[in-house]
Amino acid sequence: MWGDLAPIGRDADTRGYRRYAWTEADRDCRAWFQAQAESRGLAYEVDRNGNQWAWLGTATYKDVTAGDAVVTGSHLDSVPDGGAFDGPLGVVSSFAALDELRGRGAEFTRPLAITNFGDEEGARFGLACVGSRLTSGQLTREAAYELRDGAGTTLPQAMERAGYDPSRIGPDPERLARIGAFVELHVEQGRALDLSGDRVGIASAIWPHGRWRFDFHGEANHAGTTRLVDRRDPMLTYAETVLAARREAELAGAVATFGKIAVEPNGVNAIPSLVRGWLDSRAADQGTLDTVVAAIEQAAKERAERDGIDLRVVRESFTPVVEFEHALRDELNKILGGAVPVLGTGAGHDAGILSGSIPTAMLFVRNPTGVSHSPAEFAAEDDCVAGVLALADVLEGLACS
Ligand code: GLV
Numbered sequence: 001m002w003g004d005l006a007p008i009g010r011d012a013d014t015r016g017y018r019r020y021a022w023t024e025a026d027r028d029c030r031a032w033f034q035a036q037a038e039s040r041g042l043a044y045e046v047d048r049n050g051n052q053w054a055w056l057g058t059a060t061y062k063d064v065t066a067g068d069a070v071v072t073g074s075h076l077d078s079v080p081d082g083g084a085f086d087g088p089l090g091v092v093s094s095f096a097a098l099d100e101l102r103g104r105g106a107e108f109t110r111p112l113a114i115t116n117f118g119d120e121e122g123a124r125f126g127l128a129c130v131g132s133r134l135t136s137g138q139l140t141r142e143a144a145y146e147l148r149d150g151a152g153t154t155l156p157q158a159m160e161r162a163g164y165d166p167s168r169i170g171p172d173p174e175r176l177a178r179i180g181a182f183v184e185l186h187v188e189q190g191r192a193l194d195l196s197g198d199r200v201g202i203a204s205a206i207w208p209h210g211r212w213r214f215d216f217h218g219e220a221n222h223a224g225t226t227r228l229v230d231r232r233d234p235m236l237t238y239a240e241t242v243l244a245a246r247r248e249a250e251l252a253g254a255v256a257t258f259g260k261i262a263v264e265p266n267g268v269n270a271i272p273s274l275v276r277g278w279l280d281s282r283a284a285d286q287g288t289l290d291t292v293v294a295a296i297e298q299a300a301k302e303r304a305e306r307d308g309i310d311l312r313v314v315r316e317s318f319t320p321v322v323e324f325e326h327a328l329r330d331e332l333n334k335i336l337g338g339a340v341p342v343l344g345t346g347a348g349h350d351a352g353i354l355s356g357s358i359p360t361a362m363l364f365v366r367n368p369t370g371v372s373h374s375p376a377e378f379a380a381e382d383d384c385v386a387g388v389l390a391l392a393d394v395l396e397g398l399a400c401s
């Protein structure tokens, strides 16, 4: 499976993955998913939001009794220059766990589905977990229709161009009502398992997190002839805001990152008219996150006044704290022998979004460097196999007699 996936959407220079929603690379990942489903005799369906499903024990979710289905999976899209594992490890492991269970002769007493949730990273339209947010009703159809990528293409246009019907997107409570448990396996995005010496962990909670867009409007002018005192340079205000973000996050024990920036007109010899920077900030609790973001906004505002800059801040997305359901988490721990470390994380996941609607849980696989959202992301083969076996045990415990 890795051999087939490896070349899809990989940049020849950076060796990172660029698998953005509804692009050619995404199409190839989706074709791979469908082929994996069909080669195993699973019933393949695409839901109204473009998420892919591969069913064992039923031809469609419609025939499943409420709360009966056990679902596992993750996502195949990536951040810009992402690693091979964030997302795909969960999907590959799901198919491999099913193969393992068939090899064990396991008898399924509940329907099982493997999923690929669309646009988890939000790399193209700016909002993470679009597929699961739509399905759970956390993103309205109207708001989804307004999403645009950097070239101005709307989400429905992109879906249509990729051959999907966007007119049906929206909440899918009937599908969710069929699911009794969703378990997502994911590469760890930190070093807790490396430090504890464990191959596999269970998720406890996800930090609240969000994305804010800061628009700094100044005045374009000549870089050679405009006196420093006459400038309204938004880059200065932006630079001070980045430093403030670092300072405030450090003071509060939170994290804050400006990882994306757009500059207009983007000329070497022109003072910018606009600098747009996207802040990603996360903290262990909501109060801390609110305080950090308010302090960054205040610092930006004060500096904007000094620099003669018009500032606009828009919260583009927000995900509240997720505490994974204790009963399912405890069941996983029991199935896995009770000695599995339970870890919190600052990374967002579809399992976190869906936890507002159905019982969800996560398994983490050791990442020896902790690096993620980078081509250097890594998990050793032995650890990946341990992840597959743990997932197989969990699915056997939940879905087999
Ligand atoms: C997704 O990986 C996120 O945490 O932003």
Ligand code: MN
Pocket (backbone or CB within 6 Å): 079, 086, 121, 347, 373
């Ligand atoms: Mn990610």
Ligand code: MN
Pocket (backbone or CB within 6 Å): 075, 086, 087, 120, 186, 348, 349
């Ligand atoms: Mn992920």
